[in-house]
Amino acid sequence: MNRYFLTLFLAAATAVSGFAQANISPAPAQSKQTCILGAKLHLGNGSVIENGYLIFDKGKITAIGDATVVRLDFTKNEVIQANGKHVYPGFIAPVTNLGLAEFESVKASLDFSEIGNLNPHIRSIVAYNTDSKVPATLRSNGVLMAQVTPQGGTVSGSSSVVQLDAWNWEDAAIKKDDAMHLNWPVTPKIRPGFGNRGPALSPELLKERTQNSINELEQLFAEAKAYSETAKPAVTNARLAAMKNLFNGTQRLFIHVDEQKDILAAVNFAKKHQITPVVVGGDEAYLVTDFLKQNNVSVVVKQPHALPNATDDDVNMPYKNAAVLVNAGLNVVVSIDGYWQQRNLPFMAGTVAAWGLDPEKALQTITLNTAKVLGIDKRTGSLEMGKDATFFISSGDALDMRTNHVEKAFIQGRDINLDNLHKQLDKKFSDKYNAQKP
């Protein structure tokens, strides 16, 4: 152990942010260079520093390394002593309607699914509600960034990446319009009839409908490409214009697709338009790993806490899926459905670790791998010099609900308030019952 630790003991302030504030305000900009000392640093790129230091200033990580082999000057630093604790890069929730929905059953609170089937011009960022009560409940489990994503139709529109401590959506945005989301047209599954009878619509008819939707897509992409190459279009078309960045490579194409045949069709479709897509969902991606690898396709795996895709499938397949894909050499991101559910994202990675993946690699699926897929890995996603100081300290393994305990979190160096609605209500009523005790 570094002998400097002892001398610096007094400086080690672990101020806990005030409990149960009525207002949970976004934190001010970092004012002082800070050093976290003695913690196990999980870098998010697969590596670990057992007893590390992490220095950050003006919102960026300025130094990181093994605390046992360097000599540090702590006079300029505020120091956070974190021996025996864990530091993780802020977890990133991909493909979520966070901030676009408050109560699933209340229509007035829903802003993620627009009318229309082909909506490339729809942008999620402008509807992202920083005053939602939900993000604060995610932060306290370590989720600090999210890809806010529209849903519905065949082309749903553009997602944007945000950080979860902001006054308004402009503040929140890390990367606007990072990806266009396409729901690959598929033949719907039928529910088994009672008494083993046939489906309600003939398989032929269902298949024809699917093909019609694919044809429509083909036409949209062909026309959008042509439009993007037209200097002065005869007619301005917001839909086609919105697709321009897909063709010049500055916007990603996320294709939501699950079954093997559909995955092949979807990827080949994108390739035809010179686009390398990201597959989202990918229930059966494990059956076509070679193909995905050859085409350099990343997969955003649906939540591992899911039922198997088919009755006959391995009952634990959803738990194993991500590990199979990582071990096959793919870039894999782990996700979870919904918005309030995102606070369980860490445990999705934990599940992946439990079922066959090295824990640090599992961590990567909700940090650096995600950042890569969202195109923000140059500035965040791992604990590396020069990147955003977006990370948190947990007293235990953050991928396990038994030990996840976030004590402090920083977003771009700002020491954020970890209070939330739930903690406030807990306090309100616990206080009531404590007062009743004799």
Added chain:
Amino acid sequence: MKKILLSLALVFSGTFLFAQQTYPVNGSYDIRQGMYAFTNANIVVNANQTISNGTLLIKGQTIQSVGSGTAIPKGYVVIDLKGKYIYPSLVDAFTSYGVTEASRQGAGGPRQSIFISTKKGAYGWNEAIRPETHVNTIFAIDTKKADDLRKAGFGSVNVINRDGISRGTSSAVTLSDERENSIILKPEASANYSFNKGTSQNDYPTSLMGSIALLRQTYYDAQWYGKQKEEYNISLEEFNKQQNLPQIFEADGWQNILRADKIAKEFGKQYIIKSTGDEYQRIDAVKATGASLIIPINFVKAYDVEDPADARAVTLTQMKGWEMAPTNPGVLEKAGIRFSLTAYGLDKPGDFWTNIRTAIDNGLSQKQALLAVTEVPAAMIGISDKVGTIEKGKLANFIITSDSLFKKNNLVLENWVQGKRFITYQKNEKDTVSKTAAKKEESKSNLSTGSLIYPFTAFGNASPLKQESVLLKNATVWTNEKEGILQNADVLLENGKIKSVGKNLSAGNAKVIDATGKHITPGLIDEHSHIAGTGGINEGAQSSSAEVRIADIINSEDVNIYRQLAGGVTTSQILHGSANPVGGQAQLIKLRWGKLPEELKFAGSDGFIKFALGENVKQSNFGTGARFPVTRMGVEQSFVDQFTRAKEYKAAMAAKGSTARRDLELDAIVEILDNKRFITCHSYVQSEINMLMNVADSLGFKINTFTHILEGYKVADKMKARGISASTFSDWWAYKMEVAEAIPYNGKIMHNVGITTAFNSDDAEMARRLNQEAGKAVLYGGVPEEDALKFVTLNPAKMLHIDNKVGSIKAGKDADVVIWSAHPLSIYAKAEKTFVDGISYWDISRDEQVRKEQNTERARLIKKMQDSKSKGGKTQRPVAESPRMYHCETVEDYSLELNESERTHTHE
């Protein structure tokens, strides 16, 4: 010979011996003698007796004699049948011949707020009970269908109006094309039933359990009706009149056979059950009902699986079902079950012979086949005095065939119905076709079939798993008893019970399992589950459905049972949904994978009933909003009304010489008042929770458990004061308005206040990891780990009143335990073995083996289906199925879905 046949066919074109007396004739009468002698024939009198070189004499519509060496009196037309055969014509006990099959359209969705019958007149309240329907009043000859059926060899059939739960009477008719007046053999042949409400426009029932409850209530109503004078009710009157007829029940699948039979036994009936042909899957249980069966032979077509990706859409159940269905008639025969065969459900009656031969190739004897299409169906519908065999005095209903009936090249040449001749085979027309068809069949060779598995689905076992004596050695044992968590301890399981717990136990004869480094906990218990049910879990058409019972719809074949065993669950309370304030009766089950529905039930447990409050009950997010109640104010009055009526009912029933009408709905409420049935109430916000506690106080009943109870933390002191338990979610919120203030600290606060607190699933997926949900009680609020595990073991056991049997690891309790690979509250814990009653229904390493074998079996079946296709067998395109999952809010319509699928099927 040939000439005679043809010329005779021409002669018989319009007139007949027994033309109705009452009908006028336009022109001169032309009544024939109708006397025929059939000579030199092989006459199959019945399944046991054949006369070779025999003579059959008929006069008019009646058989005069059958024998050999018979002298032929003068005046008979002689037909020489040398080398040919005479058989009794076939009888089908289940057809809809001659009535229009109406089916309800799906446009309005399951709930249209039609609460009582729309039929005008003094009929019963529910349109699905329509015993006033008499086929003899609506039957009309359908010449096209009659022709098809005659060509297949049928001579008489039972005509059923397949509409409704109580469907009224059927008629037995012949397939002659004379007037209806002369072909109805028995105007009231059978009384008919099903679980399908058919064209009824009433919302109720929406579910299978609702259909069952409605039929049971109808029996009670009919009993009451017979003894009262205040009400005139045509439906109940007709219902009573039909009770002495043969009772035919149309049920889908072997589980519904068991369900129908249970109703029959309750009311001292024995149904004849028309089923779907899957009885081979559980032949012993089917036999135990003692019911006679009417069995279709519309065997499923092979799935077109040339592309392996398509094969993924076909389940093992479907594949094995395709392979094994043709064995069904043979299996029924071996089991000694009385059954008839029906052409019902075949794409065309012409397929009847192809399929019956397939059944014979798969183990059905020819003798039994003949019985099943002649004498047995005739007896079932009470016309064996007229048809079914060739005997003096019976109707001249017989067929002439070119060969022995079941031979591949046999042709039905003529079909005589009531002494009237129908030429069913024109020689020059179809010869080539049938020969090629026969050839194809011959090339079908590979008859080796796979074995049965229990249940008949993926992960089923070929032979039952055995109860073992097992010593689990050297583990961390979470006892949930005062001993707490024992390190390096052993658990001995014997005869389905926990024999002892402690250190260094001696194994005796027990198999030793080294559990070093592992954790052992009691099996997990889910207070709120909707798996293993079928036909809908909500009967939400009325504000109270206390009469419906989940017990009636337990489905032992649900793969979620196995999936949840893999997550350490051993006991689940299967609850009615939350669509109405008073839901249905719950059923507690153990996850005994592979056992029968009845065997899944937790023996000797107390009865529970689901109540519900809030948005679902108010139908905030679905339905027309026309059913009472639509506010929390109305919800209160639903309960007040229900319990007030139940008290009056109880008093009325208890009165001396009571003639009060038995009411299944109020029976359940009276049980609550008598502390014989216990409430688990779906609940969200504090106002409504408070409300129900007040209603209970004022009307004198107890609330056992609040389930969901997401704002329990706001009224925990009030719950505690009344001794009410809480079963909640660990961290769900924001999914609707009433969970705006649901918090993950809820469990902790209630626990700290002293309430018996559990975490439940209400979800087939979440139930697979209830241990992790318990782990969240540690995350949110720091509940001590030992207490947290009790949230999913001992505490639910307590609130379900089964903590004397399960929920902790203690000598004498049921051997329901789980071996975990790691700390059981951790994300890293995997259930390695799950024991129920000392049987390891889940074993992570056996599972790997099972999957391997399953893949081999699937590969074999895929190959076989590909072979079948290449040999010209019919195929169907596979379509992936999305599994049916139930939650509290799942509202569907059992009958509508049946009708939908059936309609499509007919149009294929």
